[in-house]
Amino acid sequence: MPGQKLPDGKPIRVALLGCGTVGAEVVRLLTDQAADLTARVGAPVELAGIAVRKPNKHREVPAELLTTDAAGLVASDVDVVVEVIGGIEPARTLLLDALRAGKSVVTANKALLAEHSGALFEAADASGADLYFEAAVAGAIPLLRPLRESLAGDRITRVMGIVNGTTNYILSGMDATGAGYGEALEEASRLGYAEADPTADVDGFDAASKAAILASLAFHTRVTAADVHREGIAAVTAADVAAAKGLGRTVKLLAICERVTSASGEESVSARVHPAMIPRSHPLAGVGGAFNAVFVEADAAGEMMFYGKGAGGAPTASAVLGDLVAVARNRVVAGRGPRESAYAALPVRPMGQTPTRYHISLDVADKPGVLAQVAAVFADHGVSIAAVRQEVRVADASLVVVTHAATDAALRSTVDKIAGLPVVREVVSVMRVEGEES
Amino acid sequence: MPGQKLPDGKPIRVALLGCGTVGAEVVRLLTDQAADLTARVGAPVELAGIAVRKPNKHREVPAELLTTDAAGLVASDVDVVVEVIGGIEPARTLLLDALRAGKSVVTANKALLAEHSGALFEAADASGADLYFEAAVAGAIPLLRPLRESLAGDRITRVMGIVNGTTNYILSGMDATGAGYGEALEEASRLGYAEADPTADVDGFDAASKAAILASLAFHTRVTAADVHREGIAAVTAADVAAAKGLGRTVKLLAICERVTSASGEESVSARVHPAMIPRSHPLAGVGGAFNAVFVEADAAGEMMFYGKGAGGAPTASAVLGDLVAVARNRVVAGRGPRESAYAALPVRPMGQTPTRYHISLDVADKPGVLAQVAAVFADHGVSIAAVRQEVRVADASLVVVTHAATDAALRSTVDKIAGLPVVREVVSVMRVEGEES
Structure with missing residues (x-):
């Protein structure tokens, strides 16, 4: 790397919680790109430890970094905690502990954020720590940072996207082959696009968590997963898909977040996940297979679309690393990223009124x-x-x-x-x- | 706005340089969204003055804010300077003065950044001021922040995009109607999609400036407009467009920035702007009219696309306001955004070797x-x-x-x-x- 000047700053020490597909990729990228990351952050980024449940199952990472004591690792001399365990506990307790101790947090945990972002942001604000979570929605697609920062001077009115790759793979298959839901799900499972228990995906729980996060950021308010109207794709039939085709449409599972103004001028938000027919000419219609894409409308900016890989080890790790560089750089310059912006505190409109x-x-x-x-x-x-x-x-x-x-x-x-x-x-x-x- | 808590921080004072289409929209958004911006920034954002050449031509903005003394406005008690004049001088001198005095700068000036980003970043670094310029490329599409920040943990290998709306409008017209270049340009001029002197657009200068900015951010190096190989669209004929159609392709003016590794492992970058045939199935092929879209490939994240309005008063103002919120928030928390990251200092490969x-x-x-x-x-x-x-x-x-x-x-x-x-x-x-x- 010609012309590179390595800074001599104190290293930023990182605790990694979890070492599955995403965690292993994070370790690999941290190692492979060490010189680049140092230059971009302004200090070396050092992996202090990796908390896992079964150390002997992780032969791909340095054994001396592995520990089963996640709480001890979080409490140790680390600056940043990266969480890729998923699920509510123990992630919630570990991250609250980290934030309370002033350690910055990078997490890919959509379920946790969709339920407990309020408590997490409050802990971050109390100690001045950063809380970043780009990987929680739409994998590698830079989406949350644009919503949180690039569009902070605009008024977002609508976010509509395909945010679950498994269901999009199944629906794309049904559209292409005319197969029924059961057959398409079987195919997706066989090829590794659906989990052994596909409930979280096919019943829309995963997309609902993401819709809650998107609505919160887009409208500067707090929306939890429980606020999101949720319908999965199990009831979508071959007849539905054929009917859509006959009308020049295709069926997609959409997460839709809208800002709604009542006749009397009162604002509220609506967040919902359900299958819907969209015209084949719509930019989201061409988003096939396991890809994700999100359409955003704002008053001044107009219509925008963000497209890319929504899941997978490497894409998700890319988003985690981008956040890690940001929070590490904030440490180096003693700065801080954007906090929660939930000042609007808008009510959620029930689906019955939508x-x-x-x-x-x-x-x-x-x-x-x-x-x-x-x-x-x-x-x-x-x-x-x-x-x-x-x-x-x-x-x-x-x-x-x-x-x-x-x-x-x-x-x-x-x-x-x-x-x-x-x-x-x-x-x-x-x-x-x-x-x-x- | 229920639940809103207005902070009582010291106002952030903003100098606006220029009040054309974009500037007038910036003034409108600052006024219309004052309460929202205050909540998002953590302090009121106050317009201190607007520098214009002919004050009597700007009846849409408050007369008491107008001044012809841009240098005096920059030197006055302001925290942030927003520049939407365009062109090299006087913008360059004014922004260097602002940055040297520790004032943060938001600019939409692609030509200036493509030629003088080195000097501007050095001035910003010397005083610790912020330099943001999301509006300089692809209007309202959040693109530079994702490249600069979201993908900071990844290795970008290629950026390819439609970054000039005028030429895209002309080429879309030629594709749709079979018209020749002259006829399509005339139509674009008549409808206001091309300037009276369309040289900067049709000869690729505008796109080349944007390519230089994109290559610099994507590859952590310095690329200027002069480094970019440039071919415009004036030589594209109806026969070219028809030939493309016959092969299932369409003609687009593309800005392409690539990271290249030689057989001996040496890295360089290549940046070029030229018309090219792309398959009609490519995501960029469907980008019609005055829209912009940029395709990004990175090692871990894979392929991504960003799509939206590339120009116009309101979309550009949206990008300016997003940057303004960021630099104002940085002022409030005494933080700082990312600096220039040009450590890689990669050589530019000449077109003859590409x-x-x-x-x-x-x-x-x-x-x-x-x-x-x-x-x-x-x-x-x-x-x-x-x-x-x-x-x-x-x-x-x-x-x-x-x-x-x-x-x-x-x-x-x-x-x-x-x-x-x-x-x-x-x-x-x-x-x-x-x-x-x-």
């Missing part, structure tokens, strides 16, 4: 007056119809209705009533529609 | 042996052929050759020789190809 658009696909009798009967039910329930498509087949007909924005409650009673009409043979698919003008 | 792939489209006689003759010329010059397509028409034939990577010199002598072959009627199009495996 209108969305729907696509409803019906098998109906091929008789005169069917459309009139169905349309009357929509009108009776105050659900406005945006578009209708009717196709006559051999013995029956298909009827597709796309609504204007309506609440879940209004839609549900509409569909219940329609399902009971004698002319309706089957409600084939009911799904939300996003990404188009209402 | 191999790229080419597409060559020829009108040839419909005779046996034409392909053999043409192929022999390529072989004689050491230019390897990747793909060939020959189409017989009424009286002649078209021959399309796509090469493997070759240097400009080798390609030029190949094409000269081919143009002289009796069987070749015309060299219809020669253009670089990017975005595919070589």
Whole structure:
């Protein structure tokens, strides 16, 4: 590296908690890029220890660094604690201890942040420590720093993204092959894109944690995972996907965070995770396989999109290392990164009050007056119809209705009533529609 | 804004230099979002004065803030100087004065940064002031902060983007309508997408400045605009665009910054701006009109893309305000943002040594042996052929050759020789190809 001047600063000592796929990559990058990191930080970055449960299972890292005493490592002479264990405990206690002791924290733990960010930020503020967590959402894609910092002078109105790679892989597969959910999940498991227990992914828990983090940062408020309306993809059928295709749409699991202003001018936020049909022309439609992408809208900046790898050891480690460089550099210059910005303290609007658009696909009798009967039910329930498509087949007909924005409650009673009409043979698919003008 | 706690800190005083489209938006956002900015910064942000050349031309901003004495405003009791004048002087002198006096600087001035970032960073480092310039590249898209900070723990290998909206608008128009360059430029001028003197855009100067800034940040080195190989779009013909279309490609003006490792392990960087054909399936191909998008590849993070509005008053002002919040917050906590990171000091590889792939489209006689003759010329010059397509028409034939990577010199002598072959009627199009495996 020609021209490099190595600074002679005191080393920044790092405790690593956890050494799975991501942790092992963090160790590798810290070693391989030691000279670069030193130059970028202004001081050497030194791995002081790695806390693991079973030291003999980690032959890829230096044995002398391994310890089973995570609490002892956090309490030792370290400047920064990097946590890649995941889950609530013991991570929560360890990180609160670290922050209270004035040690900066870098974490990839979305579940912890989505539930306890308030307590973590308060501990960080009390001691003046940094709390960074870029890796918690959308892996390597620089997303949280842009939301937290680059757009700090703007008013973000909407964040909509594909933030879970497993479900995106499954839905991309269903779209490509016409397979049902079960078959596509099996394929994803076989290829290592889905865990043995895929619940956290397919039921939307993982995406809901990320939605809570995104909504908090984007709207300067506190949103927890419990505030996020959550629907997974297990109920998405091959018929739903086929119906979407027939309309030039595709089905994606979306995390959507919106700033909402009521008629009386009161602001609130809405955060939800659910499958939805989006037009194939939408930038998110082309995001296939295990990739992630997040669409952001702000008053002055307009529309932006961030795209990249959402998971995996190396991409997640890249995000962790970026944060580590930032907090280490803050140590060197005795500075501090941005704190929590939750001053807006906006209420969360319940899903029942959040209108969305729907696509409803019906098998109906091929008789005169069917459309009139169905349309009357929509009108009776105050659900406005945006578009209708009717196709006559051999013995029956298909009827597709796309609504204007309506609440879940209004839609549900509409569909219940329609399902009971004698002319309706089957409600084939009911799904939300996003990404188009209402 | 429920729950908001207004801090009682000393206000951060801001000098605004310039009040054109961007400056006026900065004033508007500072006023409209005063309460939010105060909460995010931790102190009120106060506009101390606006330096303009002709105060009577700025009726949209408070008259008492206007001054023609920019130097006096910079020297007055202000904490931050925001520069949106553009051009080298007087911006350079004013910003050097501000930084030397310890005032933080936010600038959108790509030309200045691409030529004088070294001097500016040195002045900032000497006094401990901040120098931020997110708005200088890709308008509102958060791009520089991710490169400078989020990816600071990774090794960026390539940055490739559409960073000039005017040329992208013109090329998108040529692609959509089949129009020639002159006609498309005229249309862009008529609609306000091209300036009266479009030289800076269409000849690639604007994109070259941005490429210099991107290469410097991505590779931790200093690259100036003069280091960037530059070709504009004036020579792109309707035939080039049609040839691209015929091959499932589209023509874009790209800024490409690469880290190159020689066979002997020596690292250098290459930075270039030129039109190129990219596959229509490439994420950059769908970036139409005045939008910008930048593709980034890093060792651990993999591929990422950033997409959004690259220019315009409000988007650029959004980026300026984001930087302003950051430097103001740094003032409040007596911290400091990242400094210049140019430790790598990598040499710049000349374009003559930078191999790229080419597409060559020829009108040839419909005779046996034409392909053999043409192929022999390529072989004689050491230019390897990747793909060939020959189409017989009424009286002649078209021959399309796509090469493997070759240097400009080798390609030029190949094409000269081919143009002289009796069987070749015309060299219809020669253009670089990017975005595919070589």
